[in-house]
Amino acid sequence: MENSKRTVTCGELTAADVGKNVVLNGWVSRSRDLGGLCFISLRDRYGITQVVVGDKASDDVKKTAASLKSEYCIAVKGVVAARSEKDVNKDMATGAIEVEAEEIEIFTTSQELPFSIEEVRQKDGTVVLANEDLRLKYRYLDLRRAPMQHNIILRSQVAFAVREYLTSKGFLEIETPTFIKSTPEGARDYLVPSRVHPGKFYSLPQSPQLYKQLLMVSGFDKYFQIARCYRDEDARGDRQPEFTQIDMEMSFTNREEVLTTTEGMMQYVFKKTLNYELPAKFDRISWDDAFDYYGSDKPDLRFDLKMQDAAFMAGLSDFGAFKAGAANADKSIERHKRSGLKALVVKNVADKYSRKMIEALEDVAKRNHAKGLAWMKVNAEGTFEGGISKFYAGKESEICSKLGAEKNDLLLFVSDEKWQVACVALGAVRKQLGKDLNLYNPEDEFHFAWIIDFPYFAWNEEENHWETEHHMFTLPQKKYWDTLESDPGAVKGDLYDLVLNGYELASGSMRINDPALQQRIFKIVGYSNERAEKAFGFLVQAFKFGAPPHGGIAPGLDRLIMLMCHEDSIHEVIAFPKNNLAASPMDECPSAVDEQQLKDLHINCYDVEE
Amino acid sequence: MENSKRTVTCGELTAADVGKNVVLNGWVSRSRDLGGLCFISLRDRYGITQVVVGDKASDDVKKTAASLKSEYCIAVKGVVAARSEKDVNKDMATGAIEVEAEEIEIFTTSQELPFSIEEVRQKDGTVVLANEDLRLKYRYLDLRRAPMQHNIILRSQVAFAVREYLTSKGFLEIETPTFIKSTPEGARDYLVPSRVHPGKFYSLPQSPQLYKQLLMVSGFDKYFQIARCYRDEDARGDRQPEFTQIDMEMSFTNREEVLTTTEGMMQYVFKKTLNYELPAKFDRISWDDAFDYYGSDKPDLRFDLKMQDAAFMAGLSDFGAFKAGAANADKSIERHKRSGLKALVVKNVADKYSRKMIEALEDVAKRNHAKGLAWMKVNAEGTFEGGISKFYAGKESEICSKLGAEKNDLLLFVSDEKWQVACVALGAVRKQLGKDLNLYNPEDEFHFAWIIDFPYFAWNEEENHWETEHHMFTLPQKKYWDTLESDPGAVKGDLYDLVLNGYELASGSMRINDPALQQRIFKIVGYSNERAEKAFGFLVQAFKFGAPPHGGIAPGLDRLIMLMCHEDSIHEVIAFPKNNLAASPMDECPSAVDEQQLKDLHINCYDVEE
Structure with a gap:
């Protein structure tokens, strides 16, 4: 071909271009030879254009067309023609036209492919891909897939x-x-x-x-x-x-x-x-609330389903497992003024949930360190049924009223002497329910939220000392500056995480810019001057020359x-x-x-x- | 200060803002205490604003102001005031105003600096910087310099x-x-x-x-x-x-x-x-011409001063040193049809150039592998003087006419049996002259050019084989495809370098996309299939699946x-x-x-x- 450089891409020709002479470059996505008439789907980054090799083509061109195989890289020179009405493909940007080939140049041929570039859909609609190592070995081909x-x-x-x-x-x-x-x-x-x-x-x-x-x-x-x-x-x-x-x-x-x-x-x-329009403001949820309501510092907020405190239930019966959770035995509970007896009310599913399905949820709770998952159902009569119901017979109205439970709701509980353990375990059950019941709000494809007010220090049980939850340059919130040393466990940091659909997307903080405050932090976490110097000496040094307030x-x-x-x-x-x-x-x-x-x-x- | 976060930057206040209450944040660039009246130049990324601590300030604020030292990081709350006419600084964006301080907060103090942030200009206008390792040690301070x-x-x-x-x-x-x-x-x-x-x-x-x-x-x-x-x-x-x-x-x-x-x-x-407006097209100079005219594949084109071929001079006298250069002894010369006797005509400087200055130029030529630098001057009478003039007495008009030389021009020559050696050496002299005589065109602050048509192969004299000048995926120009093996030395590559002001800024090429052509290149440079496979196997493999023509x-x-x-x-x-x-x-x-x-x-x- 005299000049085989494309004049248009494979994604741009429309009915308005009919009659134009064009050159297309791309890959043979499909090629069908119908005896004398050959259809080629030519693909590039921008789309697919149908090329027809028919009357206008010389025998040579027909011969070349017949030799084409998948993923040959070619140039086609031809004229844009309107498709007949029945052949118009409205799902394709170029579906109104085809290009009648006058010349074809094969830039390069292709060996047989290790896997298909086109999506092969199963009957159930899923796409089965080659195994990942094969995809990665031929990544340049995998990347051709749409x-x-x-x-x-x-x-x-x-x-x-x-x-x-x-x-x-x-x-x-x-x-x-x-x-x-x-x-x-x-x-x-x-x-x-x-x-x-x-x-x-x-x-x-x-x-x-x-x-x-x-x-x-x-x-x-x-x-x-x-x-x-x-x-x-x-x-x-x-x-x-x-x-x-x-x-x-x-x-x-x-x-x-x-x-x-x-x-x-x-x-x-x-x-x-x-x-996609995101809301003007993202939710801001304290770290305490994130665990208390969702059992996670990266909650999936595409569905609501909040956990509730059920400490009041410990006093309503002599069910032993609930006593410990409600007892505020843990100093972290004391700080949060929240108990380790957590409840989830799952609306209107009691009749759908078999014992086996509930056992599957219990497995989730146990894998997340709960001792068990207690449950009962509110039946059609408004009384409790199954699981721990016998302990709460007669208390239906108080419990349902406090938890907002109604007929046909499933009630799930985790009790643990540690508030955070109970939250995390029942939070994992919450997440599983979101998937199982497809609770996601369809209006809420992307749900961002901020988690704020993180604990600044964490107690390292193994090594018996405080350490910082985030890095050591994080600014403690100002109201705790006087009590850093006397009550490290209570200190909140000027820390924030951005979460999206249950994933932590970003972590950030305001930073310390005062060298004296920085020294206090090093001391609390047991860093000697020497160790701090060796690790971060040049930053500590830099901060002696007028560091601005900053964060990121x-x-x-x-x-x-x-x-x-x-x-x-x-x-x-x-x-x-x-x-x-x-x-x-x-x-x-x-x-x-x-x-x-x-x-x-x-x-x-x-x-x-x- | 209640709220010390800035409301404006240090670069934005003008006369239009007079009367506004503002908060500024920044670094103390300078601070002058005139007894009861204190002037602070407050700097941030956006500019400098003058702060005045005078009548409106409380004694506390005055005391704080008096304690400020260079590079303290501070907040200033105050009112924008117009400067008196004689104090307006037209060189400063904020030179029409000053801010009368009502409150000052010191965010952080600064130790004494290892070097000055402000430019310290010497009497001759030069700026002397601290030595580089000190600058790099305190890079965070060096980066504060304008x-x-x-x-x-x-x-x-x-x-x-x-x-x-x-x-x-x-x-x-x-x-x-x-x-x-x-x-x-x-x-x-x-x-x-x-x-x-x-x-x-x-x-x-x-x-x-x-x-x-x-x-x-x-x-x-x-x-x-x-x-x-x-x-x-x-x-x-x-x-x-x-x-x-x-x-x-x-x-x-x-x-x-x-x-x-x-x-x-x-x-x-x-x-x-x-x-800055660059021209619509950049010069395109072949690699041969770049060496022939400028002695470099990254010529500085901010000044013209082309070298000329002076082979004709070898026949005009029996000056021995010129014979070899003109003799086309080198196969590279034969290819380029250009000789190794190169001349530079430096206009209208003969009276300025002492023997010592010319010797300095000869040093440049010798450092660049010339055997020497021949020279003569065209004097006020139009005859040759100095250097090799005695060999060319009486040939003035022919030589001056062919080289375009006139009275008071300085003629410089390098002769070498290798064309490229002569070009490079005299090209280095050309570059030096550009600097010494400040020949740069003031309209031409940035002069881009393309160097094209590079030799594809170079002969490795030590290892006795051909190698590619650029990388092995470069496309040889199509007209040489039939003679790659038979005459590698003549092959030009589809290669291009972008040069700017005498620097190579970019290198690029069209690439080989045909596996068979790639194999030929590997073979010419003595790469076994095994070695090529080990080095570039996955690229060679990828090209078997329809690689498009490409370049970069x-x-x-x-x-x-x-x-x-x-x-x-x-x-x-x-x-x-x-x-x-x-x-x-x-x-x-x-x-x-x-x-x-x-x-x-x-x-x-x-x-x-x-």
């Missing part, structure tokens, strides 16, 4: 929308180093041996945390970076050796401003990329896109992910390297796999 | 403008992995030991080359990524262990489209960020910003660079790590520095 194209394109659009929004708000994108110092806190750091400095290592950042705080000390005021981060954890569905976060930090700010900026960003991104947040991009795409794994939204062994079946990475390379780096390996 | 703020902010603006332009043209930003396979070609790869796979390593990418080509195989059509890359070279002023490139790749394209897309991007970026380019972001900022080193445009030993004096990275960390990675170190 859902992967969608996910990767959406990811690109989201990243750009994030940048548009933040740039419009005065944020600067500043690149921070990925060769940083390994800290003694750096379990799970990836290390890079230095050639120039034998025995020394760079570390890859788990986040740009220290550097973005230094940028605040430098006065850049509003920073962001879509930053690659690294953590050497065993890979799971939502963990990768390298991951990407939307890293943000602001100076002269407060929690409210960080939260509203993040809300504004998400609103802009969802509107621009999915045309870092939404995870991989997980955000995963949720926006309704995928279950971040593997589906990363172009070239590693598998669950942190390896790439495509390029066989990691791999052994030459002796000389190791020698240059002054290192030896041992325990080497054969 | 030039560093400017550079980092411009960098952020340029990166965003790049993304705007490419996104508007349908490019997708796709993240490629930074944990990739180390190839046998990977001298200078940084390696990351795997914890999960003992004895195996990830490699950090020197560029996303293979992955962006795979994305073309996947059909993403137009890819870009502002990508972090890694190369373990000894650091110099313009080299860093990690650097950033604007990585681009396009499918179904040709050289022209890659070039015009890149031109469009640069035009957009320069206009948007510097309000990758402008270096660090160097682009360096040139846009008129800086000499990329250190000045990177927030946290490494020094010339690839180390960071701030965080003392690289550093020794815990024994346990090495154990987890199954490695030992030796040759360890104490």
